[in-house]
Amino acid sequence: MSTIPIILLAAGRSSRMGGTDKLMQKIDGQPLLRRTVKIARAVAPVIVALPPAPHPRHDALAGLDVRQVPVADAKEGMNASLRAALKHVPDTADAAMILLADLPDLTADDLAKVLRSVSENPGCLIWRGSASDGTPGHPVVFASCLFPQLRTLTGDSGAQSVVRAHRDKVHIEPLPGTHATRDLDTPRDWAAWRARRQAKN
Template sequence: MNKIPVILLAAGQSRRMGGLDKLMQEVDGIPLLRRAAKTAQTVGPVIVALPPEPHPRHDALSGLDVLRVAIDDAAEGMNASLRGALKHVHPDAQAAMVLLADLPDLTEADLTAVLRARATHPNHLIWRGATETGKPGHPVLFDRKLFLPLSKLTGDQGAQTVVRAYKDKVHVHALPGQRAVLDLDTPEDWAIWRMHRSP
């Protein structure tokens, strides 16, 4: 069994969606959050950082074998979610993958490719997906040596502080198209994505 967990960050507030929840938008007939969790499950055990209950996002994960972690201080930003989820990573885990829940085009193959990059480039501490032209994005795989600095992050900048501090130990793995960076933050983004998506 793959011991590397996937931390799915899904406690954000969708502030730019005009009252809608981007993670509850349907993709392939199910909420984006559920779809992201099912994709993550294909590569390892999944820890999902969520807003406190009651919240529809908890219901969206009903029946899935994932660990749901309520982030009481989610309003602080992304790093509250990261800190909260890291507490639940198994102590024997040699690495952890961090994945944003709002990247609708990422596939099982993409996550697997970044996991494999750890084996083919073992002298690094961070392995991350990128666009086909090399722009860094998600998912991001962190060696366990970085769990401590990650657990001390605050604010809403994600793990960029740690990534910059270890920039010489980052391997960037190109994924097809814009999958690694394409997020949908506004109703307009969703409309454009749906219009151009292949049936």
């Protein structure tokens, strides 16, 4: 198992889902959130940023060996979750992987491939998964020297400003198809994804 922890950002409001929670949608009989955490946990320790309890997302993770981090100011956006989770990354960690919770096609092999790229490309500071056509996506690994910059971020823009500031130190690791880029934010996204998945099966 990797010594680089995975920070799973799962405190968002699912504001585009029309009143339902995208992370609680069922895939193979389990909520997307639980499924994603289990995939991540297969390759590295996991820190999950969550809305404050009580919340169904906490219940969805019952029995899993992960660090749950309630984010009091989750309404601020993604970077509140990132700041809160970073507090729980061990001081000995050389890097941390940032992973969104709504990427249903990512596999444990995909995550492991991006983690391996850290040691295979030691001259970089950021290692990022991409679609097979090179379109940048997730997950994204940040070297520990960038943690101070990540801790200053606010709002819902994610860490794109940090990536841009160090664009010459970014390694892109292609993953199969659109594994790194297909997220499910709306009911239409979910319906289309389920139809494609059923057609393949």
